[in-house]
Amino acid sequence: MRRFALLLAALTLGTAATPVFARAAAPADRPAPLAALIDDVAIPHTQFTLANGLRVLVHTDRKAPIVGVTVYYDVGSKHEPQGRTGFAHLFEHLMFGGSENVPNFDEPLVAAGSTPTNGSTWFDRTNYVETVPTGALELALFMESDRMGHLLGAVSQEKLDAQRGVVQNEKRQGDNQPFGLVEYAKIAGTVPAGHPYGHSTIGSMADLDAASLGDVKDWFRRHYGPNNAILVLAGDIDAATARPLVEKYFGDIPRGPQQPPIAVTVPTLPQPVVETMKDRVANTRLYRVWTTPGLNDPDAVPLGIGATVLGGLASSRLDNALVREEKLAVAVSAYVAQFAQMGWFTVQADVKPGVDPAAVGRRLDALIADLVANGPSADEVQRTAMRAVAGSVVGLENVGGFSGKGATLAEGLLYSGTADQYRRDLAAYAAATPEQVRAALGRWLARPVYALSVVPGPRDAYQEAGAAARPGPRFYRGPDGVGGPAPAAAVVDRSALPPVAPVTDFTFPTVSRARLSNGIPIVYAHRDAVPVTRMVMSFDAGAAADPAGRRGTQTLALALMEEGTTSRDSIAIAEAQERLGASIDTGASLDNTAVTLSTLSANLAPAVALFADIVRNPAFRPSEVDRLRDQQLAAIAAETTSPAGLAARALPPLLFGADHPYGKPGGSGDPAVVKTLSRAELVAFHHAWIRPDKATLFVVSDRPLDEVRAALDAQFADWRGEGTPGTKNFAVPVPTPRERIVLIDRPDSPQSYIVGGEVTALTGSDDMVAVQAASAVLGDNFLSRLNMDLREAKGWSYGVSGRFDRLAGPVPYRVSAPVQADKTGPAITALRQNIAAFLTDKGVTAAERDRTIEGLIRQMPSSFETGTAVLAGMQYNALFKRPDDYYSTLAGQYRGLDPAAMDKAIRAALDPKRFVWLVVGDAKLVRPQLDSLGLPVEVLAAQ
Structure with missing residues (x-):
């Protein structure tokens, strides 16, 4: 990955070898208490510090023979001086180019079974992650310590030039997307030049061109000492085993310069700023942006709740007003990108084609002002808190990676001084009141706004790669005027990589089978690492089942299933999921159509009831058909502005021919068809394909099969198919190919x-x-x-x-x-x-x-660490017989x-x-x- 990306990691949880969750199931008509769920959240860990300042956290999770290795360095783009933007990220790429004793960082870890081996950079930090079999832990520690203490001898001009090219193409890849230049405008419009958060992490082409080999080496000496790092080991490891290994591989690395804290003020615009940008986009998008305080400010959680209520819930204020009721927009969102010392509160709305953007802007501003003035309801706050807790529980199984337990502990320690910050955040969510949210929104959103409109049109000129500038002077120096720690003393024999211990063959979880009373098969696996039930009702349909000449029928039908049943409207469905901490989604591959449910197992019975209502009883109300049709047409238009979207729409008929079931163009459908789809066609599709004789249920849960089957049978036992089942014709020949x-x-x-x-x-x-x-x-x-x-x-x-x-x-x-x-x-x-x-x-x-x-x-x-992965494996086994x-x-x-x-x-x-x-x-x-x-x-x- 090694990508420039917003890593808003969900809060995650942890357990020791034995699950700590033992809450009783909720009554069938209401969710389990939020406070009880939060009380059970924990990532128990041991913390110690080496003499050279390296801080180490160890969390034990014995569910699989793997260890997540996570290293965070307290260096990001906010540490870059003016004229050297993008350098922290460029250096992250160089860290994979090999160290003095490891010529290639990827190759040994790939052979050892690491998944993933990766790194990322953002404003506040640079991190490196790998999840390895337990027997490869020493290899991973050797390699991480070698690039921390033995890197500079392996850094060459050739490596710098090669990775500069990769990073510049990473920048081009992001810039090439619709709305790909918005981040630059948003930062420039809200933060003054020279501010630590005043430039993008990816940087400018000119600054990347100007980076010299001297810059690289001084950057390493200044920022990559052990006293500027945090190491987390999470998984099949304990502190007694970990400490001597960490001492062995990292203990001889000298301290680096002590990095002073960076002073950051949250800038406030003197007056509102209104800008317009042209881009090759399908529809106008409106942005409203304010700077906000950092993660540790008392207003951080209330602002997050406010953004979620405004545009982060399926039942958000903006969704309900602008999309569902007034039909002025086809998509809306609101979120707070919170970093260590400041952040951005962003609201956006995609204007419905044919609607006056100025009118949408006025209505958008009025809805924001109403929430700022009056605050959210207690129910909105409660639903937001439940969603945060559910997201935490679902993330429990990952020990490593960018959003697993290791990253959660490291970020808490780095940004807040305590690895237990996630518990404080959850407690703040549980204790938040409408008045706290109203007050926080009033303090920060009553300030002048940055308003950006991105409108369709030829893209304005922007900086691309130019001629490489002459290398600049070395810009970071250590206390001695030269920079950084001395080379590590040779305590560990680094002439050869540590051996990797053999692994036992992987055993897939035991699969059990049953049937509902109406004959639907259940394929079940028991996993008790988290109190979560995940299920997929898979139908033998897929994109290949779209009626001939009516491409887009299934996409619209599936979208409508979540937007109203015969007993609930779309808002009621959204609110019910939020109260339960459940997520229900529809989707289709080429071969199968699926309705999925992920829920806290404590809320299994009411979640399954909602799931069954969506599957069995979609209303296809005419007003909702028209609204979702408009959204689908907007999605199709957006696909035709995206490089990947254009390719996905064009490639299948080129390969398979237009008449083959797999030859239908990808994406959201044919706009001419979608404009004319009738309610009767959507009902007919549901009857032909979303039916019990085409269904199989796949379930992964901590609850026993009998309990899961009983919950499902209570809702599906009397379900019968209507009309004639659909068929797919794979006898259509593929055209003779030619290069x-x-x-x-x-x-x-x-x-x-x-x-x-x-x-x-x-x-x-x-x-x-x-x-x-x-x-x-x-x-x-x-x-x-x-x-x-x-x-x-x-x-x-x-x-x-x-x-x-x-x-x-x-x-x-x-x-x-x-x-x-x-x-x-x-x-x-x-x-x-x-x-x-x-x-x-x-x-x-x-x-x-x-x-x-x-x-x-x-x-x-590692590949089957989570219940989601096991669920996918079960489905693949069924699909491929x-x-x-x-x-x-x-x-x-x-x-x-x-x-x-x-x-x-x-x-x-x-x-x-x-x-x-x-x-x-x-x-x-x-x-x-x-x-x-x-x-x-x-x-x-x-x-």
């Missing part, structure tokens, strides 16, 4: 979005173990041939992937490569050459085989593969001469490049 390039013109694109693919002779029920392992070597892995060439070697892309999209029917292979516009033609050439060589004389090497196979085997416990214990047999299948078997499988599946290459980019820049490749070039209109 060619199809271009969709998207003017002013700094990147081209390249997608290449073919339909293979494989089907989802085939044995694909060997071919998918080979695919990991070619494109489906960070270390893959395609990614390492275009990203790491050439610096033309932020990331390239190639994989088999496994479906029940014919399986396509697809390559995805966003690249800088001036390298579009060369990138396609490089992709074609890499694929052709891999399929002929440069197949899987022994080293690639060993790294890939060992990694696939070792990462399985595999036995329930399929994942338990994978390790043995992997070990039986050698390079020859992997080569044979993928060479039988792929033929580069059958590829269609789809390019979404600026035709005036890329067409000459494409014409030089010797392939036919067709131009396709955006649709």
Whole structure:
């Protein structure tokens, strides 16, 4: 990932080996008490500090043989001096380029089964995460300590130049999206230049160009000492085991300079600022933005509640007024992006096409003013608090990653001085009153506002990559005038990596089966790490079931199921979910349609009752049909402005042909069809496909199967199908492929979005173990041939992937490569050459085989750490007609593969001469490049 992204991690919870939750279920008509749920939240941990200042937290969770390793450094973009924006993030990328004793940071961890191996940068911090099998913990500690204490000898101008290119393409990738320039405008419009929070973390192209090798080394010396870091170990580990290991690997690293605190004031605009930006967007979007205090301010939680009430709940003030009732907007939101020392309160509304934006702006401002003046109701505050607690419980299972227990503990200690800050936040949510929220909103939202309108039109000019500036002077110096800690003393033998202990083969949870009284099968797995029940009612339908010539029917029908039943309107459905801490969603893959439920198990009975009402009794009220139709048309229009959206709509018919069930263009449908869909068609779709004889229930829960079955039977036992079930026709032949390039013109694109693919002779029920392992070597892995060439070697892309999209029917292979516009033609050439060589004389090497196979085997416990992952595995087994214990047999299948078997499988599946290459980019820049490749070039209109 290593991406510039907003990481608003949900609060997470933790337990020791034995779950601490033992609350009785709520009565069928009301949720469990909020206070009782909060009382049970805990991430027990031990904390100690090494002599060199490294702070260490250890949390024990024995549910799986894995350990989440999380390292936070107290350095982010707020520490960057003027003229060096983006440098903290650039350095994060360099930290993966290898240290003095570890030439490649990714390769050993991938082979050891780390998932994920990643890092990120934001205003306040830089973090690095990996979740490894317990037997690979010493390897992870060795590597993290080596780049903390032994990095500079491995940093070269070549590495700096390569990662500079990757970061600049990461910036292009973000800028290339609709509304991709809004963040720059929002920061510039609310925070003065030179303020620590006054520039984006991704930085400017000119500043990235100007970063010198001296800058890199001084940055490391200044900020990457152990006294400026926090290490968290969470999972199959305890403090008694962890402390000597941490002392061994980190104890000899000298302290770095003591970083002084940064003074930050929350700026206030002297008067309102109103700006307009043109962009290639489908509809006008209105923003209202205020700066706010940081995470530790007493107003932080009340402001968060206020934003959620205003535009964060499904039943929010803005949703109810602007979208449901007055139909002035097609989407709204409000949120507070809270950082350590300041934040932004942002409200946005997507204006419904044909409506006057000025009128929507006035109504938006009136709704905000009403909440500021009068505050929320007690029920709104209670529903918001329940949602926060439910989100916490759902996050319990992850020990590592960007939002797991490790990150929660580290952020609390770094930002608030206590790893238990999450408990204080939950207590603040539970104790919050409407008056506290009203007062906080009055203090901060009564100040002058920054109002931005983004309107459709040619994008205004903005700074892109220019000629590299001369390297600037070294800008950070330590107390000695040169900078930073001395090299670490050689206490640990760093001449070789620590060995990785063998792992036992993964065992998938035991799967049990039952049926409801009306015959619906239940596929069930028991997981008791969290008091949560997750279920999916999966229907044999999917996007392939959209009626011929009526693309978009299913999307509208599914959206309407959540927007009103015969006994509840859309607001009542939204409020019921919020009170229960439940989440009910609808969606469809190509093969299946699903209605999902995630709920606190204490609220199982009322949540299942609501779930059943949505599945069985959608009202399809005409007024709601019209409202959701408008929203779907707006979504379709938005898809036609996005590079990925345009590709998703265009590629399926190019590969499968327009008449094949998989050949329907992706996205939200055909706008001409959606405009004319009738209520009768939606009802008919529901009767044909959302019916018990097409349904299977998949459940993962801490409650026993009998209890879950009883709750479901109480709501579904008498459900019977109506009318004739729908059918899908897979006898339609796939057209004969021919290699060619199809271009969709998207003017002013700094990147081209390249997608290449073919339909293979494989089907989802085939044995694909060997071919998918080979695919990991070619494109489906960070270390893959395609990614390492275009990203790491050439610096033309932020990331390239190639994989088999496994479906029940014919399986396509697809390559995805966003690249800088001036390298579009060369990138396609490089992709074609890499694929052709891999399929002929440069197949899987022994080293690639060993790294890939060992990694696939070792990462399985982490891959199925959560109930959500187990639920997905059960569904895949059913879809591809595999036995329930399929994942338990994978390790043995992997070990039986050698390079020859992997080569044979993928060479039988792929033929580069059958590829269609789809390019979404600026035709005036890329067409000459494409014409030089010797392939036919067709131009396709955006649709």
